Amino acid sequence: MTDRQKRAPRWRRRLFGNGLAIVGFAIIGFFLLFVTFAPFLAPYSPTHQSLRTTYVPPGTGVTYRGPDGELGLFVSPVTRSPVGGISVTEDEKYPVRLFVRGAEYEWAFGLIRSDLRLFGVDGPPNVRFHLLGTDEQGRDLFSRLVHGAWISLFIGLISVGIGVGVGVPFGAISGFLGGATDMIAQRLVDMLLAFPGILLAIVLVATFGTGLTNVMIAVGIASIPIYARLVRGSVLSVKNREYVEAARAMGKRGMPILFRHVLPNAIAPVIVQSSLQMAVAILFAAGLGFLGLGARPPQPEWGLMLARGREYLAVAPHVATFPGLAIVAVVLGFNLVGDALRDALDPRR
Amino acid sequence: MNLRPIRILAALALAVGLGAWATAQTLIIAQGTDAVSLDPHDVTDSPSATVTSHLYETLFELTPDGEIVPHLVESYEASEGGLVYTFTLREGVTFHDGTPLTADVVKGSMDRFLDPDNAFTFRFLLDRVDEIEVVDDRTFRFHMASTFAPLLAHLTHSTTAIVLPSQVEAAGEDFGEQPVGTGPFQFTSWDRGEQIDLARYDGYWGEHAQVDGVRFLAVPENTTRMAMAESGSAHVAVRVPPQDIDRLNQLSFLNVENVSSVRTIYIYFNHSLELFQDARVRQAINYAVDKEEIAEFITGGAVRPSDAAISPGVFGYTPVGTYEYDPERARELLAEAGYPDGISTTLYSPTGRYLQDIQIAEAIQSQLAAAGIVAEIETLEWASYLELTSRPAAENDVPMALLGWGTVTGDADYGLFALFHTSEHVPDGSNRAFYSNPEVDALLDEARTNTDPDAREALYEEALQIIHEDAPWLFLHSETQLVAVNENVSGLVIHPTERVLAHSASLD
Numbered sequence: 001m002t003d004r005q006k007r008a009p010r011w012r013r014r015l016f017g018n019g020l021a022i023v024g025f026a027i028i029g030f031f032l033l034f035v036t037f038a039p040f041l042a043p044y045s046p047t048h049q050s051l052r053t054t055y056v057p058p059g060t061g062v063t064y065r066g067p068d069g070e071l072g073l074f075v076s077p078v079t080r081s082p083v084g085g086i087s088v089t090e091d092e093k094y095p096v097r098l099f100v101r102g103a104e105y106e107w108a109f110g111l112i113r114s115d116l117r118l119f120g121v122d123g124p125p126n127v128r129f130h131l132l133g134t135d136e137q138g139r140d141l142f143s144r145l146v147h148g149a150w151i152s153l154f155i156g157l158i159s160v161g162i163g164v165g166v167g168v169p170f171g172a173i174s175g176f177l178g179g180a181t182d183m184i185a186q187r188l189v190d191m192l193l194a195f196p197g198i199l200l201a202i203v204l205v206a207t208f209g210t211g212l213t214n215v216m217i218a219v220g221i222a223s224i225p226i227y228a229r230l231v232r233g234s235v236l237s238v239k240n241r242e243y244v245e246a247a248r249a250m251g252k253r254g255m256p257i258l259f260r261h262v263l264p265n266a267i268a269p270v271i272v273q274s275s276l277q278m279a280v281a282i283l284f285a286a287g288l289g290f291l292g293l294g295a296r297p298p299q300p301e302w303g304l305m306l307a308r309g310r311e312y313l314a315v316a317p318h319v320a321t322f323p324g325l326a327i328v329a330v331v332l333g334f335n336l337v338g339d340a341l342r343d344a345l346d347p348r349r
Numbered sequence: 350m351n352l353r354p355i356r357i358l359a360a361l362a363l364a365v366g367l368g369a370w371a372t373a374q375t376l377i378i379a380q381g382t383d384a385v386s387l388d389p390h391d392v393t394d395s396p397s398a399t400v401t402s403h404l405y406e407t408l409f410e411l412t413p414d415g416e417i418v419p420h421l422v423e424s425y426e427a428s429e430g431g432l433v434y435t436f437t438l439r440e441g442v443t444f445h446d447g448t449p450l451t452a453d454v455v456k457g458s459m460d461r462f463l464d465p466d467n468a469f470t471f472r473f474l475l476d477r478v479d480e481i482e483v484v485d486d487r488t489f490r491f492h493m494a495s496t497f498a499p500l501l502a503h504l505t506h507s508t509t510a511i512v513l514p515s516q517v518e519a520a521g522e523d524f525g526e527q528p529v530g531t532g533p534f535q536f537t538s539w540d541r542g543e544q545i546d547l548a549r550y551d552g553y554w555g556e557h558a559q560v561d562g563v564r565f566l567a568v569p570e571n572t573t574r575m576a577m578a579e580s581g582s583a584h585v586a587v588r589v590p591p592q593d594i595d596r597l598n599q600l601s602f603l604n605v606e607n608v609s610s611v612r613t614i615y616i617y618f619n620h621s622l623e624l625f626q627d628a629r630v631r632q633a634i635n636y637a638v639d640k641e642e643i644a645e646f647i648t649g650g651a652v653r654p655s656d657a658a659i660s661p662g663v664f665g666y667t668p669v670g671t672y673e674y675d676p677e678r679a680r681e682l683l684a685e686a687g688y689p690d691g692i693s694t695t696l697y698s699p700t701g702r703y704l705q706d707i708q709i710a711e712a713i714q715s716q717l718a719a720a721g722i723v724a725e726i727e728t729l730e731w732a733s734y735l736e737l738t739s740r741p742a743a744e745n746d747v748p749m750a751l752l753g754w755g756t757v758t759g760d761a762d763y764g765l766f767a768l769f770h771t772s773e774h775v776p777d778g779s780n781r782a783f784y785s786n787p788e789v790d791a792l793l794d795e796a797r798t799n800t801d802p803d804a805r806e807a808l809y810e811e812a813l814q815i816i817h818e819d820a821p822w823l824f825l826h827s828e829t830q831l832v833a834v835n836e837n838v839s840g841l842v843i844h845p846t847e848r849v850l851a852h853s854a855s856l857d
Contacts, residue, residue, distance in 0.1 A: 049715040051646035055592070080646070085595075136592075137711055210727075292700060297711045297726045308707075313572055315592045 015344040024336025031330050034149040039105040042143035043120045043129065046300040048103075050128075050138035052079050055316035058133040058141075061088045066095060075121055075129045094123030133318045136308060137298075141319065144300035145326050151301050152330060155216050155285040156278040162220025163277060167227025168263075168270060174228065175235035176258045186232070192225035201284050205293045212301070215294045219284045223277050230273055234266035241265075272342040279334035286327050302327050374856045375546075375562040376838065378849055379574045379583035381701070383542050383567035386525035389510040390462050393470050395755060395847040398507040400565055402848050403547055404445075405510035405530035408436065408455075409501050411759050413844050415662055417501050421450065421511060421531065431496040431800050438487045442554045444513050445535040452489040456481045457514030473767065473778070474503040474758070477797075496798045498805055502664070502760035507848070533558045533852050542567055559840065559855035569701065578603060578833040584856065585838065585849060588704065589831035591649030597833050607651065608830045608843040611660045612755040613764070614652070614703055616696065616713070616823040617782035619749070621742040624694065629686040631820040634749075635672035637679035637720035638713050644826050647708050652826035657813045658765065660827035662845055665761025665796070665809035669817045672824070679720040691721025697738065697750035700728050704828055710751055713823075724749070739775040742783050750781070753828065757846035761809045766793050769816060784821040 015021055034041060061078040064071060073096040077089045100120035106113055121129045131142040174185035192200065197219075204218035238244065239262050247261045288294035289303025297304065302323045309320030384397040389405045392398050410420040419425065422436045442450035459481050462469060477497040482490040491500070503509065513529050520527040528536045533555070534547035545565040549558045566583060568574040571590050578586035579600060589597060589605050597603050618625040618634070625631055640654040653661075656668040683691060698710035710726055717724050729737060738750050756764030767773050771790050773780040789812050796808035817824075832843050837857050842850040 047715065049712065051642050051712060054646060136708055137715070292728050296728075297707070298714060311571055311590060312592055314575065315596055 011344055015340055018340050018343065020336050021340030024333045024340060027329055027333030028337060031149055031153065031333065034146045035153045037118075038146050038150055039107050040114070040116065041118050042140070042146040043102060043117050043131075044140040044143045045103060045105070046139065046144040046147040047298040048139060049298075050134075053128070053130075053134050053138040054080055055136050055312050055319055056080065056086060056130060056134045056138075057316060057318055058130065060086060060130075060133070062129070063093065067093050072096075073129075075123075075127060077127045092127070094121050094127050096120070096129045097122045132322050133316070135305065135319050136312055136316075139298075141322055144305060145302070145322060148300040148302045148305065148323070148326070149330075151212070151295065151299065152282045152285065152327075155212070155219065156281045156334075158216040159220035159223060159281040159285075160274050160277050162217065163223030163227050164270065164274060166220075167224040168231050168267075170224070171228035171231030172235050172258060172263055172266070175232035176239055176262060182232070185228070189225040189228045192222075193229070195222075197222040197226075197280065198284055198287060201288060202291070202293065205288060210293045210296070212295050212299070215285050215288050218288075219281045222284070223281065226277070227270065227273065230269050231263075231266060234269055235262055238262050238266045268345045272338055272345060275334055275338035275341055279331040279338065282334070283327065283331050373562070374560045375564050376560045376585070376841075376851050376854055376856060377564045377566060377583045378851070379566045379568045379577050379586040381567075381569055381571075381574065381588050384539075384545060384565070387528040387536070387539070387545075388525035389508055389512060389528075389530075390467070390469050391525060392508060395757075396567075398757075398846075399848040399850075400545055400547075401510065401528070401530075402507050402532070402850060403534040403563060403852070404528045404532045404536060405507070405512065406532050407505055407507060407510045409504040411502070411505040411757075411844075411846065413842060415664070415759050415845070417505055417759070420505075425501075432493045434491040434493070434500065435484070436489055436491070438489075439554065440487070442531050443552050444516075444531050445529045445550055445552075446513070446516070447552070448513060448515065450511065450531055451486050452483045453486075454513060455489055455511055456483050458511045459509075461512065461514065461517060462509060469508070471506065471508045473773075474506055474509060474763070475500075496800050498797060498800050498802075499758065499760040499762040502758040503763070506758050506763070507846075534563055537562070556853065558852060560851060563851045571701070575833065578835070581835065584835045585841065586833040587830070587849060589833050591647075591651050591705065591831070594649060594651075594831065602836045604834050604836060606830075606832045606834055606843055608832065609653075609660075609662060609845055610755065610828045610830045610847055611663055611757060611759065611764075611845050612703075612753045612828045612847060613655060613658065613660050614709075614751070614753045614825045614828060615655070615658075616749050616751045616825065617784075618821060618823070619745060619747055619781075620783040620785070620821065621745060622748055624692060625748065627686045628819055629682045630688070630692065631823075632672065633679040633682035633686070633720070634717065634722060634823050635820050636675045636682065637722060638716050638823060638825075639674035640671070640825060641674065643709055643712050647705050647712055648826075651704065651829045651831055653829070654826050655824040658769070658816050658822065658824065659756055659761055659813070660764075663756045663759055663761055663764055664802075665765070665806055665813075667806070667810040667813060669810070669813045672820070676716075676720040679722075683721065691723065693723035694725075694748045695727055696724040697727045697729065697734065697747050699731055699734050699751065702731055702734075703751070703753050704831070706751060709825070738781050739779075741776055742774070745775070745783075747781075749823070751825075752781070754779070755847055759846075761805075762793075762797055765809065765812060765816075766797065769793065769812075769821070782821045784819070786815060786819060789815050789819075 056078055061076040063074045066072055066074050074093040076093050080086050098119050100117055101115045102117040102120050104115040121127050130140050133141050135141055174182045200222040201218040205214050208214050244261050247257050285294055286303030289301045290307040295301030295304045305323040306320055312319045380396045382396045384400045387401055389401040392401055406421050408421045410418050421439055423439045425436045427434050477494050478491050479494045480492040516529040517524050533553045535550040537546040537548045539545045548562045574586045575593050577583040594605050597605050618631050644652045644654050656671050659666050698707050700707040714724050714726055738747050767779045769784050769789055770793050771785040774783050775781050792808050792812040796805045799805050830843055839855055841854040844850055
């Protein structure tokens, strides 16, 4: 018992004593913050287009001195002329304030209705403050990134859920029963593992049609064999331990032993894998979006935004850069946390 | 060991090599897509037609100004009543393998094009030709089934080019990769998906090409294609994205040419679906889209909002009006049609096929939403896109799709008959909207056979007017060709039929 009491803090110390893990947790923390408070943090609707302010670079029309010379953040109206130039009406300046009232939004499936935004322009609605500039349809890039976080998280959760939900029982039963069942089940897993994950996902999406739902299912299916193989391994290492023997001796049989005694002791690698798999799923989904197989316009999916922004790389590099950075950051975050979890849960250390 | 002689030899070889490279002038044209086939009869897309136009020639030619002039024929004569045309071939025309062009060859080529078993897409261009009669080596006759006004215009279409029947037979299935024509350039090699090389044909009957060869590169990625023009690794790059025009024009050695095109961009409504059988719904969608704003801000003014179903510069074009942007009117019309809460549908769009196509589709989506019309956007790869949109009505559930049509014969028959006549419903024709109006059919039939140009123009005006009111399409715009050309290129022709022609181009 004393041994156990000592181990818990060490586990935690290992996890949070690691600097990189802190960075990872911070990134995921921000990410979750964006997901939770998206419409409040984003000053505008992610799909509101304005063809007169297309691909405006960040900082255009922004000044730090107001009309009377006072310090602060001010924006002037910006318009793009059809021939390509951007014109800023410099004699009009409106302050950027915190907690402003903007367009009304619905959140949490219609439970919350509000028009309060974290920041925005105190001025006419056509004067807008674009923190990260606008994209090729004149949509606010920051708002799109913030709302896109929800799509990425959702894809990650659902596909990891599918992978865990199917792969874990499959692998556990395969390892626990052994013999012919194990043999057949593992050959099936071999078949799925023979394809690189992204290729398998592309094939599935191409077969069943494009769209976010199918992407989630496809990426989930692609991760099933990984979980199945992983869990089978840990079930094999656990199933002959003394406490399992003890349960058998007490007269328990079959599945109750597997789910009550074996699986709980074989689940640690699944937690590590799920964190890494979140990163993989988000990356796959962005890749499919980039190829035009995932999210449909005007959904603010990061991969799709990157693909569209690429066309404007020479004239407006920010349109592709920010979604790219967002993908990099989130994938890095989940990977760092996954690595840290693996180190912390490693029984050999 | 004394290396000096070897070094001198190597230097010499290098100098000779560089010299040869400097003198062999190859014009490099970066296209958006590779050719599909080099069999002119089988070609239906302009990137392929661009290449075949250098290899093969047609009996007549459409000048960039829209004039029809004899090309492989020297003279022609129409009989009284217009049922027999007698053509005399130009003298001294030879194919790249040395075979002279004779009336027999023309008959063989035309028979192949018209053979229903070959099922060439554009067979309808000449389907009024009953029989081709060879009179002598240089003379042949077309016997027509009925009078057919656009005959000469249709004989300028690159798909009616004269091929060598003996080569068709010799090459068999590989004919599309082993072209032998009469054009100013002959085929050298084709690395599929990469490049096509052509060399000057020194036995050409007309003015010889100035450059030693032409190379067509297939560069689908816009940014890469523009980078090639900027770095000088291509002399010509087609389809400049509007946002790059300014930047490229600022480079001293590049010019972005802006040439009008006969291509009309539209979104058709599938009339076999109940929703779009009501003209008010179709009109409402026309009112709900701000064509001017899209033209100005998404394409940088590089397109012209349509005021008819065909483009200016096509015979038979008359402006018949536009649906001014009016989302309120759109809502009213929808309410009248029984949809007070708006409608929801799906809009299909290609990506990268037409100028800013997906960007335009997204802008339309957003404008439609403002009028209570929810449109999901569906994008598909080009080949499957065409397949899906040309299924027969019973299996066709594409409600709206963005497409373009280049009236490359310069005659309204090609632009209207193929897209609006009842007999041209897909999969046999190109009427993907399943539009059918007996009045329009009658007008188009009449305009085909009437040989009086003034009467034809009047008939087309009436047809265009009815089509405008019926609104079988969401009328968008006619395209402009934006082509980046290096300043050391002269004599290049950017044809309104969306072909870049190097026949008289030179490099300094």
